[in-house]
Amino acid sequence: MKKLFQIALCFIAISLFSQAKEAIRFRGNITRFDDVTYKGFKVLDQREDKSIGVIPFGENKEMKEVVFPTTPDNDFKVWFDKGNSLSGKNELVLILKRLKLSTGETDGKKTQGKMDFSTQLFQKEGDKYKFLYKKDTVFSFQDKEVSELMVKNIPTIFSVFIKKAYTLEPIQNAVTFNDISDYETYTKSNYEAFKSEQLKDGIYLDFTSFFNQIPVLGGYTLEKNDKGEVTKAIKIENGKKEKIAAYKMFAYVENGKAYKKTMSGFIELNKNENGFYIIANRGHIFPAQYSSTYGMFGLIGAVAGTIDQAAKQKKMKKEDKEEIYIDPLTGEYDFQD
Structure with missing residues (x-):
C-alpha cells in the first residue's frame, strides 16, 4: 500500500513538472508618441501570486500554464526597446500588481473567460518617481477559443495601457522608491480630502x-x-x-x-x-x-x-x-x- 502511495505521488510530481506551457507572445511594437521619449523601461513584479493561470486550449481542452517567455522585466524591456528611440531623460516604470486568467461556463459554443488586470505606471526621474496612470479591472471575454483569445490580447491590453500613459502629464509630487510600493495608501494619507x-x-x-x-x-x-x-x-x-x-x-x-x-x-x-x-x-x-x-x-x-x-x-x-x-x-x- 505504501509503495502504491509513493508511485501515485511520483506520477503527480511528474505531471506537475511536465505541465504544458503557453508563452505570451509580445508581437508588434508599443508605438511612441511624438516628443515623448524614454531612455528605458523597467518592470517591478509585485504580484503576490506569480501564476497567470492554468486554462484549457484547443479542441482537446489541454490544460496549459500561461507564462512569460522569460521574466516580466526582460520581456517588456525587449518589447519596448523595439519600438522606441530610447533617447529620453527619464525611465518608464511599470508595477505589475495582478495578471490572472480564468475560464468559466460555456454557453453554446462560446466559453466565458476573465482577465484580472492591475498595474501602475510611473515616470522615473533620477531617484524619484512621478505617478502617470493605473488600472485595476477585470476584462470579460466570450469566445469559442477563449483561452487563445485572452493570451493573444495580453500584449494588446498592455500596449493600450502604456500608450494611454504617454498622453498624460505625471503627477508633480515626486516620491521615493519606498513610497511607490503602496502608492495608493501613500496618496490617501497625503490628500486633504481624506x-x-x-x-x-x-x-x-x-x-x-x-x-x-x-x-x-x-x-x-x-x-x-x-x-x-x-x-x-x-x-x-x-x-x-x-x-x-x-x-x-x-x-x-x-x-x-x-x-x-x-x-x-x-x-x-x-x-x-x-x-x-x-x-x-x-x-x-x-x-x-x-x-x-x-x-x-x-x-x-x-x-x-x-x-x-x-x-x-x-x-x-x-x-x-x-x-x-x-x-x-x-x-x-x-x-x-
Missing part, C-alpha cells in the same frame, strides 16, 4: 483639485434649474460675468456636501473608510450605447470587439445600485467587477 472632516465649499474642475481641496478661486454662485439641478456656476466681478458650465466640473461642494458630475447629472458623493463613492450603476454614469470598460481604458478596434461580451448580458436595472468608488489616483470610476 484627512479633513469637513470639505471646502466650491467648484472643483478636476479630481486632483478635489482631493487636494483646492476649489476654484472667486465667489461663484451655483445656478440651478426648476428641478434643482446645477446647470452652471456664475460670478460677477467688476461688472463682468464669468461662468463655468456644469459639464466642465468634476464636482462641487455645497454646505460641506459633495456632488460628483456624471453623464446623468450630479450625484451625491459619499465618504467612508474605503474612500469617496457614489450610489449608482453604469446606466446612470454612461449612456446605454457607451461601454464603460472601453471608455475607462481607451480600448478600441478589434480588442473592443472581443472584450466584455459577457458583461453586455448583465445590464443593470435602474433600481439596481451599488457603491462605485472614485479612484484617488486617476479620478476614474472604480468598477471592481
Whole structure:
C-alpha cells in the first residue's frame, strides 16, 4: 500500500513538472508618441501570486500554464526597446500588481473567460518617481477559443495601457522608491480630502483639485434649474460675468456636501473608510450605447470587439445600485467587477 502511495505521488510530481506551457507572445511594437521619449523601461513584479493561470486550449481542452517567455522585466524591456528611440531623460516604470486568467461556463459554443488586470505606471526621474496612470479591472471575454483569445490580447491590453500613459502629464509630487510600493495608501494619507472632516465649499474642475481641496478661486454662485439641478456656476466681478458650465466640473461642494458630475447629472458623493463613492450603476454614469470598460481604458478596434461580451448580458436595472468608488489616483470610476 505504501509503495502504491509513493508511485501515485511520483506520477503527480511528474505531471506537475511536465505541465504544458503557453508563452505570451509580445508581437508588434508599443508605438511612441511624438516628443515623448524614454531612455528605458523597467518592470517591478509585485504580484503576490506569480501564476497567470492554468486554462484549457484547443479542441482537446489541454490544460496549459500561461507564462512569460522569460521574466516580466526582460520581456517588456525587449518589447519596448523595439519600438522606441530610447533617447529620453527619464525611465518608464511599470508595477505589475495582478495578471490572472480564468475560464468559466460555456454557453453554446462560446466559453466565458476573465482577465484580472492591475498595474501602475510611473515616470522615473533620477531617484524619484512621478505617478502617470493605473488600472485595476477585470476584462470579460466570450469566445469559442477563449483561452487563445485572452493570451493573444495580453500584449494588446498592455500596449493600450502604456500608450494611454504617454498622453498624460505625471503627477508633480515626486516620491521615493519606498513610497511607490503602496502608492495608493501613500496618496490617501497625503490628500486633504481624506484627512479633513469637513470639505471646502466650491467648484472643483478636476479630481486632483478635489482631493487636494483646492476649489476654484472667486465667489461663484451655483445656478440651478426648476428641478434643482446645477446647470452652471456664475460670478460677477467688476461688472463682468464669468461662468463655468456644469459639464466642465468634476464636482462641487455645497454646505460641506459633495456632488460628483456624471453623464446623468450630479450625484451625491459619499465618504467612508474605503474612500469617496457614489450610489449608482453604469446606466446612470454612461449612456446605454457607451461601454464603460472601453471608455475607462481607451480600448478600441478589434480588442473592443472581443472584450466584455459577457458583461453586455448583465445590464443593470435602474433600481439596481451599488457603491462605485472614485479612484484617488486617476479620478476614474472604480468598477471592481
